[in-house]
Amino acid sequence: MRIVVIGSGFGGLAAAIRLQAQGHDVTIVEKLDKAGGRGYVFEQDGFTFDAGPTIITAPWLIDELFALTGRKTEDYIKLVLLDPFYNIRFEDGSVFHYNGDRDAIVRQVGEFNPDDVAGYLKFREKAWEIFNVGMPLIDKPFLTAGSMIKMLPDLIRTRSDISVAALADKYLKDERLRQVFSFHPLLVGGNPYKTSSMYALIHKLEQQWGVLFAMGGTGALVRALVQAFEDLGGTIRFESEVKEITVDAARKRTTGVKLVSGEVFKADAVVCNGDVAQAYRTLLPPEVRPSMSNAKVERMRFSMSLFVIYFGTDRKYEDIAHHEIIMGPRYKALLEDIFEKKILADDFSLYLHRPTATDPSLAPPGHDCWYVLSPVPHLGGDVDWAAVGDRYRDRIMGYLEERYMPELSKHIVSERRIDPRYFETNLNSYLGSAFGPEPVLTQSAYMRPHNVSQDIPNLYFCGAGTHPGAGIPGVISSGKIVAELIGGAPARALAPAPELSLR
Ligand SMILES: Cc1cc2nc3c(=O)[nH]c(=O)nc-3n(C[C@H](O)[C@H](O)[C@H](O)COP(=O)(O)OP(=O)(O)OC[C@H]3O[C@@H](n4cnc5c(N)ncnc54)[C@H](O)[C@@H]3O)c2cc1C
Numbered sequence: 001m002r003i004v005v006i007g008s009g010f011g012g013l014a015a016a017i018r019l020q021a022q023g024h025d026v027t028i029v030e031k032l033d034k035a036g037g038r039g040y041v042f043e044q045d046g047f048t049f050d051a052g053p054t055i056i057t058a059p060w061l062i063d064e065l066f067a068l069t070g071r072k073t074e075d076y077i078k079l080v081l082l083d084p085f086y087n088i089r090f091e092d093g094s095v096f097h098y099n100g101d102r103d104a105i106v107r108q109v110g111e112f113n114p115d116d117v118a119g120y121l122k123f124r125e126k127a128w129e130i131f132n133v134g135m136p137l138i139d140k141p142f143l144t145a146g147s148m149i150k151m152l153p154d155l156i157r158t159r160s161d162i163s164v165a166a167l168a169d170k171y172l173k174d175e176r177l178r179q180v181f182s183f184h185p186l187l188v189g190g191n192p193y194k195t196s197s198m199y200a201l202i203h204k205l206e207q208q209w210g211v212l213f214a215m216g217g218t219g220a221l222v223r224a225l226v227q228a229f230e231d232l233g234g235t236i237r238f239e240s241e242v243k244e245i246t247v248d249a250a251r252k253r254t255t256g257v258k259l260v261s262g263e264v265f266k267a268d269a270v271v272c273n274g275d276v277a278q279a280y281r282t283l284l285p286p287e288v289r290p291s292m293s294n295a296k297v298e299r300m301r302f303s304m305s306l307f308v309i310y311f312g313t314d315r316k317y318e319d320i321a322h323h324e325i326i327m328g329p330r331y332k333a334l335l336e337d338i339f340e341k342k343i344l345a346d347d348f349s350l351y352l353h354r355p356t357a358t359d360p361s362l363a364p365p366g367h368d369c370w371y372v373l374s375p376v377p378h379l380g381g382d383v384d385w386a387a388v389g390d391r392y393r394d395r396i397m398g399y400l401e402e403r404y405m406p407e408l409s410k411h412i413v414s415e416r417r418i419d420p421r422y423f424e425t426n427l428n429s430y431l432g433s434a435f436g437p438e439p440v441l442t443q444s445a446y447m448r449p450h451n452v453s454q455d456i457p458n459l460y461f462c463g464a465g466t467h468p469g470a471g472i473p474g475v476i477s478s479g480k481i482v483a484e485l486i487g488g489a490p491a492r493a494l495a496p497a498p499e500l501s502l503r
Contacts (some may be wrong), residue, residue: 001268003486004029004257006283007244009037010053010472011463012273013225014065014479019271019293019335020234021068022380022488027265028234029257031241035226037273037427038434038464041219042310045414046364048217049310049371054353055085055323056212056221058473059204065476069228076224078215080358085211085348086323088180089404096180100210113174122179123171123181123200130158130197131204131270137467139477141451141485148446155198160441163330164199165192179331188471189435189464191339193332196441205473213322213358245270245279247288247456254459269458271482276449276465277302277430277437284456291454300443303435304338305378305420309393310371312414314462317405326350326404339438344382344388348374348396352404367413372396378420379432385419393417436465444469451481460485 001024005016008030020026034040038052042419058061059079066073073079081100088096096108102124109120133154142148159167168182184202185195214221226236246256256267272279277300280292328334328349351373356363363369374396377383401408420432429436437443448467453459462478464470 001447001486001488002266003027003269003271004265004267005271005273006130006245006257006279006464007037007273008035008222008236009273009463009475010039010222010225011475011478012037012271012407013229014476015067015273015460015462015482016234016236016479017225017229017232017414018483019196019488020229020232021312021488022483022486024486024488025231026234027267028236028460029240029242029259029265030236030238030427030447031274031428033238034222035236035238036219036222037448039218039222041217041222042392042416044310044416047310047312047367047369047414047418048219048362049369050218050355051308051310051351051418053218053472054213054474056214056218057202057209059209059212060475061476061480062221064480065225068226069231076228077221079212079221080215081210082322082358084321084323085206085232086325087321088176088183088327090176090179090327091329092176093410094176096176098180100207102207105207106185106478109177112177112483113172116172116174116177119171119173120177120181124165124167124173124203125164126158127200127203129200133158133166134198134201135205137445138474139480139484141481142448142467143450143452144302145446147460149197149447154305158197160196162197163193164190164195164197167200168192175331176327179327180340183325183327183468188439188469188474189433190281190439191304191335193335193460194339194438194440195440198444199439213287213355215359215474217355217359217362241290242274242283245272245283245459247284248342248457249288252456254456269460269486271462271465271486273461274481275427275433275436276461276463277433278428280449281430282428289453292449295432301380301438301440301463302380302431302433304433305423306373306434307376307389307392307396307417307419308371308373309396309415309417311412311416313368313370313405313408313411314365314367314413315364315411317354320352320357322354324350324352324354324372324404326352338377340374342377342383344376344381344383344392346395348399350374350396350400352400372400373448376420379424389417389419435470436463439469451478452485485492
């Protein structure tokens with residue numbers, strides 16, 4: 001079959017690699033000049049800034065993709081295990097070094113609060129139990145209500161109805177430890193107080209398989225996946241924005257896509273990796289999608305957006321780890337400001353990324369490469385980013401300078417930033433949401449936008465906005481679901497390996 005994939009995010013690349021390996025003739029059409037979507041790369045003043053994802057988990061999902069070329073992941077890219085996974089810093093000066101060493105975790109829990117050790121061990125056991133229920137669902141399509149109903153006994157047993165934060169609160173007393181073991185939903189666009197406790201499985205995922213980093217940056221992983229796709233014979237076209245998914249309304253079939261340039265790509269099936277909400281609202285006329293009206297799409301709750309400052313320093317800050325989570329003075333109330341009230345608070349919690357701690361090649365010698373990220377409301381609030389952006393930037397950089405990075409302002413030699421408008425404009429995301437529909441239970445599995453259109457059976461969706469959800473493991477799994485729904489040769493007869501052009 002001829003298949004067009006709209007978008008080259010991790011989900012689109014995963015779908016495209018699998019479909020090409022299944023014997024289809026796949027073309028990716030990507031709006032931007034480079035692949036990766038949220039995993040875009042800004043190169044500036046000798047620094048390589050990964051724009052988005054930096055934390056790699058569930059490495060076997062990546063291995064599966066490269067294996068489809070008949071080679072191994074390490075033939076394309078080097079993934080390294082980090083230790084610590086993250087430092088989690090608190091306003092009182094305490095630091096939790098979160099890694100995969102069970103004894104070190106238990107020891108630190110005891111140092112934070114001796115009374116919480118037994119509770120942590122129970123929380124850990126619970127996370128393992130949840131993992132065993134939740135992880136097998138990550139690559140299963142949920143296309144019928146029945147598929148969800150079948151899961152109910154497991155969901156009830158593992159208390160998926162309560163939030164990750166409620167789970168942490170149940171087992172831990174120390175407020176800082178509650179944050180250490182509940183912040184993870186933020187990595188996939190969820191408010192820990194609203195996201196199902198199912199997401200506690202991330203704890204086990206990280207503990208067992210670790211947190212990894214791609215040498216050369218996440219952008220190098222994107223390039224490696226593009227290379228794998230091309231090695232399989234696939235085609236990728238950049239600067240090719242889709243304006244319309246063409247539909248034969250009488251047959252209820254998509255016939256391909258039409259680009260903004262007017263160029264038409266005929267296809268037997270289309271896979272959309274662009275933001276689901278925006279795709280339904282803008283790429284398909286309402287009359288061909290009665291199951292997904294604009295009103296239905298707009299009724300969904302959307303994840304927060306992000307304010308990210310990328311900067312380079314002409315000195316190194318060796319005391320700072322690769323990943324730092326910097327908790328501000330408020331947790332629950334700040335999350336409410338971001339997700340519910342949609343206001344820009346005076347305080348913030350930050351994620352600070354220093355990839356040169358692992359791979360110095362991302363900056364000139366003696367320099368450090370950084371980004372600092374603050375979760376902020378999506379554009380459904382009324383924050384005027386053109387007016388407040390500079391001030392917000394100064395507050396964040398001032399805070400870092402005062403508390404963690406002495407004389408920072410004197411050492412910045414390169415800088416750029418994005419705010420929610422970037423997600424709306426560059427990445428075509430509804431409301432500038434950074435992660436698509438919020439991962440609440442009522443927007444999960446069968447209740448999340450499906451991986452195949454209910455109205456147009458040869459139109460498929462993968463990526464953060466569809467099942468199972470955001471994050472690299474989630475979107476890669478959505479690509480697997482789509483490829484399995486479309487079908488094709490189950491295993492590709494491997495041709496002699498062509499010369500590798502990327503190592
Ligand atoms: C700052 C940031 C940090 C993150 N950190 C992590 C992390 O550390 N670990 C992790 O696992 N996850 C992380 N995430 C989440 C993760 O990056 C995303 O969930 C995931 O990359 C989204 O992939 P996707 O397949 O949905 O595609 P996207 O990345 O959303 O890409 C979609 C692509 O479609 C293209 N497109 C859209 N519309 C059209 C059109 N009409 N025509 C042609 N092309 C179109 C876009 O240009 C884009 O390239 C982070 C996200 C952000 C924003």
